[in-house]
Amino acid sequence: MHPELTVVAHETGSTTAAAAVLDRRYDLAVIDDWSAHPPAEGSGLSVHRLRREDIVLAISSDHPLAGLPGPATAARLRQIVGDRTWLCAPAGQLSRAAGDQRLTSVNAVPPRRWEFEGLHVLAALVAAGAGVAFLPAGIAREQAGVTGLRTAPRMQRTILALTRTTTREDPAVTACLHAVRQALGSGR
Incomplete structure (x- = not known):
């Protein structure tokens, strides 16, 4: 053209x-x-x-909470994050800052944190069961083996x-x- x-x-x-x-x-x-x-x-x-797109808490589809209805409230977020590796972008990235802010606001402390470049890399790691992450809903939907839990309150990008x-x-x-x-x- x-x-x-x-x-x-x-x-x-x-x-x-x-x-x-x-x-x-x-x-x-x-x-x-x-x-x-x-x-x-x-x-x-x-x-x-x-x-504009919703951000979801991405967990592996075989996670025990993957089939439960309802959003990832503060209590559910603390429960999921408390026993899983947290997957996120490196410090300085906007997605990292937003995720850290949400975790801090609900007092969710991950036992381990792994940093990776690229949201699709994070999605593949979630699908493999390596941990959990905040991801755009569209990326979570595209990745086989990932379930996206709505966040409450809502997060968006x-x-x-x-x-x-x-x-x-x-x-x-x-x-x-x-x-x-x-x-x-x-x-x-």
Whole structure:
């Protein structure tokens, strides 16, 4: 559709993406924000909200609590986390900060903590019975052997695209933003 457009993709942390867009290292950044209040536009940054998704407590499908109805309340979270290895992103990642905040708020203390890059890696480890983790509901659903328990209170993440306000009308940025929206709309 845009034969002259060359796209170069880089993986970077969500916490550094805004600065990279503002200093022109990237024209567009797609990030997941696990905070209750995603960033607002301002200071030369345009924020495009692309998708909102629930976060679930991911446990292996053979876990004794996998078949019980109801959400992962504070008591259930303490029970599950108290006897399992906690799987999470490394410190400094937004998903890690949100997970740590929830665990602290309900006084859930995991006996062990393993850190891994990548939510799909965490999902595979949960499926293998290596531990439990907070994961986006879509990733938990995709992974065979994983059951996602709703959280109460609800946790969510927002998929955002960040661009500079000065590139709002740039055809290349517009085409890339459209492609990202299409990809997320199709469930990929």
